Structure formats: structure tokens, C-alpha cells
Amino acid sequence: MCTYLTETVELQGSGKGREGWFPVTRATVYFDHPVHAPAEHTLNVDLLNPGLGASARVAMELDPSAARALATAILEVLGSAPAAALTEARPVGA
Amino acid sequence: MSDAMRAETVRITGHGGDDIEASLAHPLDDARHGGVVVIHHMPGYDAATKEITRKFAANGYLAICPNLYSREAPGASPDDAAAAARANGGVPDERLVGDVAGAVAALKALPGSNGKAATIGYCSGGRQSFLAACSLPLDAAVDCYGAFVVGTPPEGVPLKVGPIVHLAKDLSCPLLGLFGAEDKYPSPEQVAELEQALKESGKSYEFHTYDGAGHAFFAPDRPSYRPEAANDGWQRIWAFFGQHLAS
Numbered sequence: 001m002c003t004y005l006t007e008t009v010e011l012q013g014s015g016k017g018r019e020g021w022f023p024v025t026r027a028t029v030y031f032d033h034p035v036h037a038p039a040e041h042t043l044n045v046d047l048l049n050p051g052l053g054a055s056a057r058v059a060m061e062l063d064p065s066a067a068r069a070l071a072t073a074i075l076e077v078l079g080s081a082p083a084a085a086l087t088e089a090r091p092v093g094a
Numbered sequence: 095m096s097d098a099m100r101a102e103t104v105r106i107t108g109h110g111g112d113d114i115e116a117s118l119a120h121p122l123d124d125a126r127h128g129g130v131v132v133i134h135h136m137p138g139y140d141a142a143t144k145e146i147t148r149k150f151a152a153n154g155y156l157a158i159c160p161n162l163y164s165r166e167a168p169g170a171s172p173d174d175a176a177a178a179a180r181a182n183g184g185v186p187d188e189r190l191v192g193d194v195a196g197a198v199a200a201l202k203a204l205p206g207s208n209g210k211a212a213t214i215g216y217c218s219g220g221r222q223s224f225l226a227a228c229s230l231p232l233d234a235a236v237d238c239y240g241a242f243v244v245g246t247p248p249e250g251v252p253l254k255v256g257p258i259v260h261l262a263k264d265l266s267c268p269l270l271g272l273f274g275a276e277d278k279y280p281s282p283e284q285v286a287e288l289e290q291a292l293k294e295s296g297k298s299y300e301f302h303t304y305d306g307a308g309h310a311f312f313a314p315d316r317p318s319y320r321p322e323a324a325n326d327g328w329q330r331i332w333a334f335f336g337q338h339l340a341s
Contacts, residue, residue, distance in 0.1 A: 006180070008181065026181075028177070028180075030180070033136075033137065033316070035140075035173045035176075038317060039317060040308075040316070040317050040318050046177050046181075048177070048178075048181070050178070050181075053167065053170065054166060054167030054174040054175050054177065055167070055170045055171065055174045057174050057177055057178075059177065
């Protein structure tokens with residue numbers, strides 16, 4: 001089935017795509033058919049910069065357990081990072 | 095009889111007079127042929143859909159697949175274009191109809207056209223094939239597991255499509271529907287609702303629902319592929335188009 005379930009997050013950061021590094025302004029997270037992964041459905045994350053065109057995209061297609069493990073790892077790493085470092089890590093211009 | 099064919103990227107005039115990209119494939123013999131507009135699935139104007147377009151040409155049809163994401167992402171790879179279109183909520187219905195009308199006109203302008211044209215679409219394209227057949231004068235249409243002809247997308251979904259089953263009364267041609275019994279979008283109940291609407295409107299239709307098959311059973315490059323359902327489905331398509339697109 002096509003789930004079409006999508007969450008959109010506005011954010012600031014950088015990603016490395018086909019043409020090299022670019023500023024990332026948005027992420028979409030959705031559970032649907034993958035383009036490449038050998039599964040019927042995957043948790044997909046696109047890091048995007050719509051202002052630079054559709055090709056400014058870093059894409060991931062993860063099986064659900066891998067996606068959960070990744071999400072947990074991100075939260076654990078952030079949770080154990082020194083508070084001072086977190087407050088210092090502001091985007092340029094913020 | 096020659097079996098030579100030509101396949102290439104062309105430009106056609108789509109909705110609103112826009113110049114859009116399309117994949118065209120057609121036999122090179124001197125006979126007259128029916129035309130088929132292939133409406134790609136949500137993952138876009140990809141290699142698999144272009145292969146389907148060439149398959150129609152190899153079987154004696156003039157075939158064209160318009161790139162429905164031409165405007166969002168000109169020149170982008172199909173998966174990037176699909177991601178952009180998806181984030182924007184998909185293709186607006188009015189624009190889809192205009193693009194298909196342009197594709198039909200392009201087919202009928204070919205010297206090998208017999209003046210007949212049909213649509214076929216997969217996944218979101220299945221819904222769009224039904225939509226086109228309810229909006230344009232066509233000779234046949236095929237809906238392969240089109241979601242949201244009946245029913246609305248779940249809450250929080252960016253897809254800007256609503257149910258169009260109420261358009262059944264406007265269907266301009268016979269409809270072939272091919273569905274998987276294990277699909278949820280559309281579910282067997284939704285397929286039954288569409289069938290009921292067609293019946294009440296006195297429309298000509300032929301539906302087949304395959305046991306053991308879910309969504310996208312025609313796609314040989316995906317785990318959802320079900321060869322028995324796909325092979326039978328193709329036979330149904332050849333018989334259906336053979337009947338309705340013949341000169």
C-alpha cells in the first residue's frame with residue numbers, strides 16, 4: 001500500500017548530496033515504498049533545500065528497526081553531549 | 095511485418111500550455127495503431143515506467159508517458175523529482191487532466207494513429223487514469239490499484255487528493271480495473287464501492303482482484319511483484335486494448 005504518511009521538519013544544517021555540501025533547510029520523514037531498498041515499505045528521510053531545487057537532497061531508506069535504532073542513537077548522543085557544547089552549537093546567523 | 099520501433103524523449107504541450115517532458119515509443123511500420131497514455135506512479139517518471147511505455151510500443155501501440163513532475167523538478171532525477179512532488183502534495187487533479195489531454199493530442203497527431211486513445215496508470219496513476227477517463231473523451235482506460243478513487247488520505251498526509259468516485263457517472267469509456275486482494279489502498283471494500291458506482295451509472299467495466307497480491311504487483315523490480323497476477327493482468331490488458339483500441 002501507499003501510506004503517504006509524512007512529517008515535515010523545518011531545520012538548519014548541512015548535507016552532502018550529488019554536487020557536494022549544501023545548506024539543509026527542511027527534512028521530510030515518511031513511511032512508504034522505497035526507491036532502492038529491498039523492502040515493500042521503509043522509513044524514508046529526505047534532507048532537502050527546496051530553494052536549490054529538487055536535486056538538493058540527501059535520501060535515506062531504512063527498515064523500521066534500523067530507523068528506530070538510529071533515532072535512539074541520535075537522542076542518546078545528544079543526551080550525553082556536554083551541555084556547554086550543545087548551547088554553543090548554534091547555526092551560523094542564529 | 096516490421097517489428098522496428100522508436101523510443102525517445104519528446105516535449106509536448108501540457109496543462110495551461112506548459113511545455114513538458116514525455117517519453118514516446120511507437121512502432122515504425124506503416125499501419126495505423128491505437129494510442130496509450132501511460133500515467134506513472136508516485137515514485138515518478140522512472141526507468142520502470144518508461145519500460146512499460148516501450149512494452150506497449152512493442153505490442154503495437156503508440157505509447158507516451160508524460161513526466162507529471164516536469165514543472166517541480168525540470169532535469170532532476172526521477173527519485174529527486176518524486177520526493178519534491180510528494181512534499182508538495184502530489185499532482186493537482188486539474189493539471190493532471192490537462193497533461194493527459196496534451197499527451198492524447200500528441201499521440202493522435204502521429205502519422206500512425208488510428209484516432210483512438212486510452213490511459214493506463216499504476217498506484218496514484220491508477221486513480222489519475224480513472225480521473226482522466228471521467229474528464230476526457232477516451233476509448234478505454236485501465237486502473238491498476240489506484241488509491242483514493244474511493245476514500246480520503248489519512249489525517250496528516252500532505253497528499254492533496256480527494257475521493258473521485260462521484261465522477262463515475264462521467265466515465266467516457268470502458269474501464270478495466272486490476273487490484274490486489276491484500277491491498278489496503280485501495281482496499282477490496284473500496285474497489286467494491288467503485289464497482290457499485292459504475293454499476294449504478296450503467297458504465298462498462300471489467301474488474302479483476304487477485305488473491306495473494308497486494309499493491310504494486312505489476313512491478314518486477316519490487317518485492318511486491320506477483321508474477322501470476324502480473325502475467326494474468328497483462329493478458330487482460332492486451333485483450334481489453336485489442337477490443338477497444340482496434341481500428
